[in-house]
Amino acid sequence: MTDFQAARLNMVESQVRCNSVTDSRVIQAISDIPRERFVPQSCQGYAYMDEDLKIADGGREGVSRYLMEPRVFGKLVQLAEVDSGDLVLDIGSGTGYSAAVLARLGSAVVSLECDEDLAKRASSTLNDLGIDNAAVVTGPLQQGYADQAPYDVIFFNGSVEDVPKAILEQLKDNGRLVTVVGDETAGSAMVFVRAGDDTSGRKAFDALVQPLPGFQREKSFVF
Template sequence: MNIEQARFNMIEQQIRPWDVLDTAVLELLAVVKREDFVPPAYRALAFVDTEVPLPEGQLMLAPRVEARLLQEAKVQRHETVLEIGAGSGFMAALLGHRAQRVISMEIRPTLVKMATDNLRRAGLSNVTVREGDGSQGLAAEGPFDVIVLSGSVAAVPQVLLDQLKVGGRLVAVEGEEPVMRATLRTRTSASAVTKVDLFDTVVPRLDDFAEPSRFHF
């Protein structure tokens, strides 16, 4: 496989057609080596329009979904970012190239180690992976400029919105299969948060977020 050709094709045939037009994001995807964050057994899938298997039944998001979420977050160089769901560390790496500091929370120890090792090899000293329950955020380190949920939730918990600075953004995929939607929330004041629907997609669940009751009376 010609890796650079495959990377180019991924950007031009999958990502750009999905309304990822921010040149800084596209350039970043050309230089951050996605293949280095994919388990060796699935290296051939690094640039394919699909989710990639990770240890413990987890999945790496499809490239176009990662790229679109990154674009919508509009991370700036001076900002601090909290990511929920480190996975293999690839999204944290992308965020790390754009932000001043990134903390990525991951509840599964196997993935904490995998992401940490991958990020170290990639030379990203401003990204830290923390083992813990991301559904509660990380209030002790907040508030944050940006919060990114790298997986879906039934609904964004208030505890995460409370950890956004004024002007801060939270990007997430919400809902239940087969209907999920990426959303962008922006804290406009100490007491107000706006919400914009971005695009429809279906992505794997994050661990330990509350699910709606299945009981109807």
């Protein structure tokens, strides 16, 4: 067993399983994907630590990008209840780790990324790993990707202050959208379910993860 394989096994046992992730398909998918391939080479030794790992500095919007910590990521993926026949939209997929895991669970993944450099890295890594049911597309994250809608599952790979109505409308009937809603100080993991023209949301657990660019509310000034 290589050092990375041992680290991955330890991550699953000490960070994922022990934090209420019980779905065997989710555990297997996280066990199968080499997380170290989705971080900068200089950070590979830290790939399995229980913390958000920076993969890119802030771009035009000044929001740095991170690989979500394994503990929260596993719980969010489980919350999405991805079935083997599901079409998944992965928003803010970064270097493609979340897309790789979701591709093991669903039928196909549309991996949406706003940063062209990250998107190229994601495409290259997914191709190198032989993951052929995940396609990387580029565009503004806050618009979703209507071209392939509707989706069975929409997964946000980071936190948002609000979920745009335009993205909720890209869900199929009975489709699920999973994200962390909050800011830099507090957040809640939420699952939204569409029923006809209505969408309802419920809080699943407290969570604090790094924000995705494009979802920040405009700040108001008081004079």
